[in-house]
Amino acid sequence: GAVVSQHPSWVICKSGTSVKIECRSLDFQATTMFWYRQFPKQSLMLMATSNEGSKATYEQGVEKDKFLINHASLTLSTLTVTSAHPEDSSFYICSARSTGGVETQYFGPGTRLLVL
């Protein structure tokens, strides 16, 4: 089945540094990828929709200058948390939409970010 990977799995960084998270679709092309952030009580919040070759579409309340998204190819999207602060500590999950046959979203394993 379709596989989506994320790198790194977890990262610890100092406040003020920037962190880049990669999301890759390993065996299919994804023109659209989604970035989510997990909040307490397991809820997931959609942060942005990443479109290959164009600017990402951000959800209301998500700072685009804070969370930079680049979808450079059909298999790779990156999320960069710029000038990270402790309140950015969270679990970030990406998903990639497959367009072959029945449209399906495949989720990555997530990246846990801890900002000290």
Add this chain to the structure above:
Amino acid sequence: EDKVVQSPLSLVVHEGDTVTLNCSYEVTNFRSLLWYKQEKKAPTFLFMLTSSGIEKKSGRLSSILDKKELFSILNITATQTGDSAVYLCAVEDNYGQNFVFGPGTRLSVLP
């Protein structure tokens, strides 16, 4: 390799029917199993299961986990058209650093 399998992948029923969605998993260090409902944007959290045999219930939805047989079911009784969605099953590992999502079951409830 950790994996989560859901069945069926797609299901079409009529309003009032009862459905059972299945989720089986192979995870090295199991911590919890979560069910989500995805309609438009972000998946909506439904249940988190950590213990075998304890049914969790919310309205017409209920779920139970069998850690011996490594599966969970999500039941929806008296289905309504608003139940139409993709239902995702995800397993979290014991260190809380990985989720493994299943492919989802696409449920369509016809009036």
